[in-house]
Amino acid sequence: MNQPLDVAILGATGAVGQRFIQLLDGHPWFRVREVVASDRSAGQRYGDAARWVLPGNPPDAVAELPVLPLDAALDSPLVFSALPGDIAESVEWRLAQAGHVVCSNASAYRMHEHVPLLLPEINADHARLIEVQRRVYGWGGGLATNSNCTSAPVAMSLAPLRQFGIEAVMAVSMQAISGAGYPGVPALDITENVIPYINGEEPKLETEPRKMLGTLRESTVDLLDCVISATCTRVPVLDGHLVSVSVRFAEAVGEAALREAWASFRGPDPVPDLPSAPDQPVVVRTEPDRPQPRRDRDAGGGMSAVVGRLRPDPVIGGWKYLALAHNTVRGAAGCSILNAELLVACGYL
């Protein structure tokens, strides 16, 4: 690109919005030019409106931007959305209609028949639903979503194993507090504790990976034909969702084949060459006590899933392992940015 593409961030003051801004600082293709947030913040300087919860400070250039209201007309061709689901529903649709390409972290349209639930290494071909949107709705823009933060490590670790026929998956998650946004989880609840419930999370984890791993048919995606059982818990960890996964395959498969499938997994062209793509989408750790959220969440700049502890599971009749991904990078803002890079590479932007 000769010149960086202007970008707007919706929900820019929240925890995921901040992560977008942090990850886009110095991005080779994109430059944050507009920040949008709720009416309470609108009109203020971003540096004053945002209570920055990441280390350090917001980048100077962004700190000086004025916060725009949710109904503002935007100039940026590319829009990242970190809005809450209910607000996202009307705002994102309107912007796609108005000619913007929206890459959204919100849940509103993830399961919509014409909206891709993109994770480029897994399903770059689903991006073609943008064309369907343009045909069906007459949009100049488009709308792509990324998955729930817990679906990311599950789908990424399962993707290289699709070849063995995934039939059933049991997932028990230990999720980080940043997944709940800011202010999010009260310290009085989670300090020295586990909360074995996250509102609305288990249905997402039982559905979204099936779409991500599904097959594009004409104008929609057929879900992968497998059953998922999810239990989601919150643990006192800042970033990084860890999931214990058990999986049954249609065919018999050995440990070496599974490890090899993970280690050699790269995703289709042009994904490995996109700026935010990690060298190794799935990193296999061989120590007995890895992956660990604090020590492995930043693998591949937070864009790799890390797996370990592969062992037979006599109950599901298959294998079990641990999978981890950084929930606000690969599981949110980072994946959305990679999705946008794919859409640029595909010529939709």
Next chain:
Amino acid sequence: MNQPLDVAILGATGAVGQRFIQLLDGHPWFRVREVVASDRSAGQRYGDAARWVLPGNPPDAVAELPVLPLDAALDSPLVFSALPGDIAESVEWRLAQAGHVVCSNASAYRMHEHVPLLLPEINADHARLIEVQRRVYGWGGGLATNSNCTSAPVAMSLAPLRQFGIEAVMAVSMQAISGAGYPGVPALDITENVIPYINGEEPKLETEPRKMLGTLRESTVDLLDCVISATCTRVPVLDGHLVSVSVRFAEAVGEAALREAWASFRGPDPVPDLPSAPDQPVVVRTEPDRPQPRRDRDAGGGMSAVVGRLRPDPVIGGWKYLALAHNTVRGAAGCSILNAELLVACGYL
């Protein structure tokens, strides 16, 4: 009892040893008269030798006791053992031979054919193995063990459900740091982190509940005929092991029947009347986000297992729920004391 029974504590300076001393303070039947620890501590006053890791101080009477070496001849008829497994093996056998009744938290003899793995509400009848020991080995004393701390909530929550035919169990644990003793887990490892591995733990969790829930036949216990798959992790929680359990039954069973089985579970006579028995061995919480380690571990004085979040599990073809127990009370010292109370009530002491 007219007069309290004298009690010795093996491994008295360690974390579980301290919990024995704390729980026996003011016990109606037992009185700590001898404290035994490694040679390093032997000869010192207990109050000086023990780095007390529980809140407050050791009871004054115990603080003044001299620490005895591991090979000391003991006067107390009842001995509680909080020794490491390797040391326990020789010391406990010798003491049982010498006429003491040993109630051990160590793993050395848990799966020994003539040693009961006791949890009174579940398998009080297994105590009859003491008679087998006396007959086979000519002991005046006896040896009873309690389970691994993670097996406790799993076995307790499954016990009331045995009637439905337990076929398969999948368990993913989130275990507290006190389970590793003192000094145990370095803060540099577990702060803001999860360690998805505990050395030697998964095989125990895949075996011990089957013995606890098994059937006494003549001179040994037939394991329950079911398969267990375990994943054990360490989380930044002080006390209380939380386990996500999925279970498949031989017969179809509904939610109401499962809840009723838990709520009405009491254990056989004379267990409910023993001093350390909780009113309700299995407490059912109906809130969506319970049980939580910090808020539920002290239910029933730390002697109740707490269950919640009962839901169908489409993958195992049965039900899933969360179970919790205090790992150093019900999962260690408290259970051992309840076991000793049962042995007294049965006339073995």
Next chain:
Amino acid sequence: MNQPLDVAILGATGAVGQRFIQLLDGHPWFRVREVVASDRSAGQRYGDAARWVLPGNPPDAVAELPVLPLDAALDSPLVFSALPGDIAESVEWRLAQAGHVVCSNASAYRMHEHVPLLLPEINADHARLIEVQRRVYGWGGGLATNSNCTSAPVAMSLAPLRQFGIEAVMAVSMQAISGAGYPGVPALDITENVIPYINGEEPKLETEPRKMLGTLRESTVDLLDCVISATCTRVPVLDGHLVSVSVRFAEAVGEAALREAWASFRGPDPVPDLPSAPDQPVVVRTEPDRPQPRRDRDAGGGMSAVVGRLRPDPVIGGWKYLALAHNTVRGAAGCSILNAELLVACGYL
């Protein structure tokens, strides 16, 4: 008392309100009969309205009470207030006027000239301001406050040392998250972090101890003539405020005299015989690494201050030490209950 006195709790659903209810469960003199909270909760059953943040459950009898609105006429002669400062101002005054004795944890009236800032072991005589209130305002009831949670350990540890002439105090606090109420401090802020600022806290800590340690003169309290410099920080601890205190005395005093003053401190009659008074108001620990919040906050049922690490301070020209008290017990609800007991013993109720 032949029959327990009925008690109302204002702000009953908050964190301190819950602590009142927990501490009053089984109280020999008082019985919770009315619970009052904001309009949002009013009309609901307490068990449904309150998100219980303490371990276990609210007591059954209280869980069944209906939540009353803030403007309700109350039947209980004794009212405990855990209201936020701004709401407390109008509600507490109205209730005192209406004939209730109000014991308040709110800050609104702590420094009011006719309102005692009571901590019975220190200044039981200040309770006579109730008589002043009745004379000046024509009240049938009365209003007594307890201090800010951080002032409690500072004032309690200084009280026995007043005899040596307190001239200057430097205090650096490490405060628990429960001091901020619920939801209070976001986990994203305090996990693995220290926040070196608590809004409004330092001015309180620089003023309130001077009133608590001051002298009753006719119809008001003369502040102790000393200067206090405070720095207040928040640390990832659930309960228990720890304060590093340096103090300069008017006269030379040795270590032994200071220790003896603490150890022998009891407070004036009838305080030591009140139901909530601890045996030892100031507990002196002699280990090098105590007091610690988690291990010492429950000393004296949470009603003792714990001190340790007494050493000369060459900069202030005096002594330095660490002081600790349980912030929601001695520093809030527990102290308020002890205050009420004192008012009963003095015949004001």
Next chain:
Amino acid sequence: MNQPLDVAILGATGAVGQRFIQLLDGHPWFRVREVVASDRSAGQRYGDAARWVLPGNPPDAVAELPVLPLDAALDSPLVFSALPGDIAESVEWRLAQAGHVVCSNASAYRMHEHVPLLLPEINADHARLIEVQRRVYGWGGGLATNSNCTSAPVAMSLAPLRQFGIEAVMAVSMQAISGAGYPGVPALDITENVIPYINGEEPKLETEPRKMLGTLRESTVDLLDCVISATCTRVPVLDGHLVSVSVRFAEAVGEAALREAWASFRGPDPVPDLPSAPDQPVVVRTEPDRPQPRRDRDAGGGMSAVVGRLRPDPVIGGWKYLALAHNTVRGAAGCSILNAELLVACGYL
């Protein structure tokens, strides 16, 4: 430099040793060629011998190095020492004698009359003691130390204020667990707790800053003539020591002058141009609640001290503020590397 200088790390498997290796990865002047550790590790591959406690993995090139024993003859001209104090004493002296330049994080020689306690921005001229060492002891090499990790933020924040005449300093620290090495602090001690004592720490904090801020006279350093009172505590934070500092000056000085002194502080040439020197040695935060360990420890790549909350202190008769520095970067390995860079720039290497 045309070619990187070979470097040896003593105590390479410990927590600070690992930080040396991490920070030297990709260093423009230095390259790790030898790793030395206790006999237990000697002979193993570094990647096998070290339990890596930092995120990710050790650099590949270092992981392949064999661990050398403590008495090995070394080839590297530059040696970094992360040895425990008692072992450091003999090993470091021997290596300096043998012609190596040793930059040590150990405490053994910090207060030795001919050894500089270097923090380049503050006292680069003290490096001339290397010449004294060569003259007095006939060494070809030399020995320079860096301060205790808590002395670093105190000395760095005081250095720009020397001009106002520092007379007295009171410091209360809240120190991170990484300061205790690995395994270091047990999680059972520090979880949800503060430990108000660190063995040997307060005397260091009361002495070392006086040498760092002192004046080079001939062959030794005159300590700064001021008195320091220190209280050191451990808090549940991974990295970053936060210190509440009160200071009295010889002359009256206003807030603006203090802020300006901090903001404009750079250190003498050639320090600002050394590879590890941060742009801003002292970063001034103006928000009311900063500096915070987690959010500010990485300022300047972990090499800046961060100060904030400047307020008058009526007790010391001066000013008070909070200061923070990353304890294993600026307070240990990073400072030692900067010291070595200075020694290279000065021609001692």
